[in-house]
Amino acid sequence: MPQDRDTALEDEMLMARAAWLYYVGGLNQEAAAKRLGITRARVNKLLQDARETGVVSITINPTNVGLLPVEDSIRDRFGLDFCICTPALGSDRNGAEASDLLKDFAFRAVGAAAAAHLRTHLASREDAIIGTGWGRTLQQMTLQLAGVRAPKARFISVMGSLTANSAYNPFEVVHAFARATGGEGYVMPVPFIADSVEDRKVLLAQRSVQQALELGRSASVAYISIGELTEDSLLRRQKMLTAEEVVELRAAGAVGDTNGIFFDDEGRAVDHPLNQRTLALGLQELHKANAVGLIAGQSKLRAAHAFLKSGAARGLIIDGDTALLLMKEI
Amino acid sequence: MPQDRDTALEDEMLMARAAWLYYVGGLNQEAAAKRLGITRARVNKLLQDARETGVVSITINPTNVGLLPVEDSIRDRFGLDFCICTPALGSDRNGAEASDLLKDFAFRAVGAAAAAHLRTHLASREDAIIGTGWGRTLQQMTLQLAGVRAPKARFISVMGSLTANSAYNPFEVVHAFARATGGEGYVMPVPFIADSVEDRKVLLAQRSVQQALELGRSASVAYISIGELTEDSLLRRQKMLTAEEVVELRAAGAVGDTNGIFFDDEGRAVDHPLNQRTLALGLQELHKANAVGLIAGQSKLRAAHAFLKSGAARGLIIDGDTALLLMKEI
DNA sequence: CAATATGAAATACATTTGTATTTTAGCCTC
């Protein structure tokens, strides 16, 4: 049941005061509790809430994480407006065990950086139209937007949806963005890979799809991620592709995809029927929609390189370790 | 002895990585230490350094701290563009003991709020010219600018420097701003209170001083603090004033100063030789330079009230407790 | 008005963090 409004306000105020005392004032929880006349346990909970809801936010100065030269190189090499790297963490002393954890980190790191980027973007244009893709990185991004309010912003998926439902689904992603910011969300209520070329035509003719695509094309920024083309890839795991299709696509030269558009090592859309069945903004359209590529995880290295060659992206947010590998290739 | 440059960079990188693992990645210090191949104690120190040097900064979302009516009243009463209050914390159950801590807290709180303000300002005009004053509040402000990059910004002291060197010195403040943001810093390489009226003329004639003042006048925002006029005031403690001068100034009606300009309860510059020896932007010039007054600590109440009457400020950032007291007076 | 649900206080305890001390390893100086 909904909490009383006064109580909620009172609560948020207490939260802010506790947070100030603790984080800015440097009091410990006990002292802060005494000061506020409540128990330490309560202060502890308040602080937890404050972090979760974004009343307090912790930022790390991106200067001197040591990747500025890398950022510049990548930006210049691929003609981007900007390139942001998260800190490189790769040099762990105990090689094997960490790789899983590391991958998770990459998603969070890139998600956090992307969230910060969006925050800045919304600060300058609060009525922005923001295109969104799908996947784990995008999902992480939505989780780290606490405290961002943008009731006038509109989030629009630049692609159709998954059939299987998961937190990575464009539908969920857009919803999460809208909820986090108080803005509006729009999705394309069709699968993003149609069953046949004919089906695609029918779906594409839908007014709601046309409207969504139209809105997506006018985005002032669009956050999209890319996929690698392997048996482990999310596309496969979500059953959007069959094993045979993967083999075919690879045979056609495909090394990765963005929003279901498969491209080869040179960043060109490959000649394969699947590419005729995708319901999403194309590579050129993404560029016009100010696409920002989010790259998390070293398994995406090859796909990332190819994607950058395609020229679809205006900007790049990439985890530091993958960026370092990319540097070696260019 | 000065540390090797490479080592320093290496160190700062390690700091950033540790901070990232801990604050963003959510690892505890032990896990982060293992990941980085160093001891937990070292991680602990790195994190401490990271906080102190502003590599990580913790900001608090200022919505709903409950002082909006106070902010509006003060803003309207003194014709300001804006007034920002930090949370009021005065209602501690155990009256006496806290006053010292509270004061320290006020500096930090106002510094944090001012840092957030600057952050926003720089977001809209990255090549801004920013005037700066001196003192503990300004110094705190510089420590809380983590994550702000503004290589095109210029920071210019609106006043001469202290003779005694301290972290509060305009020189240090400007330097800290420049370092934190990557921007440029300019100072007036002269004392801000000359030994005599004649000396002031000579110093003022310096080309570098003229240039600095010129630049300061064109600031798009200037952060300045005010001082109360007591034996405890920073001016006295930094030996910028003799005890006799304080007595004289008080006799002339002075209740406070900003940048060495002494004013009375009505906010008028008092008629005293000292006011002829100050090397700094005057009250009217500060208004033109879009001055924002930073007020931290209840001991500054009277001076703050007078300062606001002077009309020198375009905006105000004040700690909540002092704001509440101010409210009672107006 | 009694029954019940709720949120916070009180309490207790395990974990994490901060800090001091000692030991070790590398490095500079002579």
Next chain:
DNA sequence: GAGGCTAAAATACAAATGTATTTCATATTG
């Protein structure tokens, strides 16, 4: 290469923090 210096590792311990449990007061509901 011995001596002394420094930074970090290793260790140990005290303080703060996170979390669960029980108890209590208050508000809500039938």
